[in-house]
Amino acid sequence: MKTKIFRRYLALLTLVLASTHPAVSMALASKATFWNTPQDGTNQFNKTPTEDWFAAAAKADVEWVRVTFGKWKGQQRDFLAGNLDNYQGLVKEDLNTLKTVLGWAEKYHLKVVLAPLDLPGSRWTQNNGGKKDLRLWEDKVWWQQSARYWQDIAQELKDNKTIVAYNIINEPTPEFGTGLAEHGNSSRYKSWYQQHQGTSRDLPAFYNTVIAAIREVDSYTPVMVDAGWYAQPLAFTYWPKLDDSNVLYAFHMYEPFDFTNRSNFLRKKAGKEQYTYPGSIPYAGEVSHWDKQALENWLNPFFAWAEKHNIPDSRIVAAEFGAYRMNPGTSEYMGDLLDIFEEQGIHWAFYSFREDEWDGYDYEMGNKPLGWKYWQAVEKGENPARPWDKKNPVWQELQEVLIDS
Secondary structure, X not given: OHHHHHHHHHHHHHHHXXXXXXXXXXXXXXXXXXXXXXXXXXXXXXXXXXXXXXXXHHHOOOOEEEEOOOOOOOOOOEXXXXXXXXXXXXXXXXXXXXXXXXXXXXXXXOEEEEOOXXXXXXXXXXXXOOOOOOHHHOOOHHHHHHHHHHHHHHHHHOOOOOEEEEEOOOOOOOOOOOOOOOOOOXXXXXXXXXXXXXXOOOHHHHHHHHHHHHHOOOOOOOEEEEOHHHXXXXXXXXXXXXXXXXEEEEEEEOOOHHHHOHHHHHOOOOOOOOOOOOEEEEEOOEEEEEOHHHHHHHHHHHHHHHHHOOOOHHHEEEEEEOOOOOOOOHHHHHHHHHHHHHHHOOXXXXXXXXXXXXXXXXXXXXOOOOOHHHHHHHHOOOOOOOOOOOOOHHHHHHHHHHHXX
């Protein structure tokens, strides 16, 4: 707790000093300096945002929230954008809803990173009838619509002091359908990028295009960029450093996926042995022992890439990480990742906090199922309270770091 208080004191001091220097704006100081010390956060991927959610997150000592509006019900086909098949401008009513939610975050002293699930030409699969939408990576015409969309967002929200970064798109997949394996070591990216550099699948070039459009109207809000292949850290290792200097490089960590996902939990029902962490777990077609050292070894190529390009730890974000809460070893897995992130000195945001559509990553519940009465109430259209058990090991791992950091 003392460390957290010191961070806030340091940020306040920086603001005071900035206000006395005519060359530095208060907005620039508040947004950029927020990331100068490690920040602990969570993800808000709820279908229906509520003020109570932000109050609870603040009470849990969360400092920042990665907020997506991709699930929210809008006035038209797609929230805020109207129609991602033919973007014509922001929907005013939806923008007002977003500003209301940002007001709740400000009320509880939470900083926000905006993270759309969709862009023009890239509608989130769950918002697209279960079909993958790859138009953004097949034709650069969608780059221009996406750049305009983000420029409009920045124009409207650049002075919002609660927003500390624009996360351009959640988990992009320009590699999809090109023959590049989703899992494996970092060396597989080099030849792939040589083939696709300069094309519509060139993710760094796409980001440079969008960021340039944002900078025409907003010169100070940091931009957060996810790596490819669903924001895998190793998918950064072929990148050049982006043109803009005010960038946060974000990755998501769910590896080894055969352990972290819900399918592992369901193996027991199918009469198969569940994968346990630490333990022997398949990855990229091979079974090996996974523990903290293995996680570090797997992440090291990414950290080496960042060091090579002089990207400081203060500009690196583990923007999502987690495991299905009922898998055997989830608390140990989360604890090891938290140790690695804290030792590295990077920012992090666990996935997720009190998600309203699914309980699989609601760590306040530990490893207990909700039970049939809960789901019966949901089927009736009710919103029953979840039976949280905050003394469970996985939540205690998170809470200990949130409070102490």
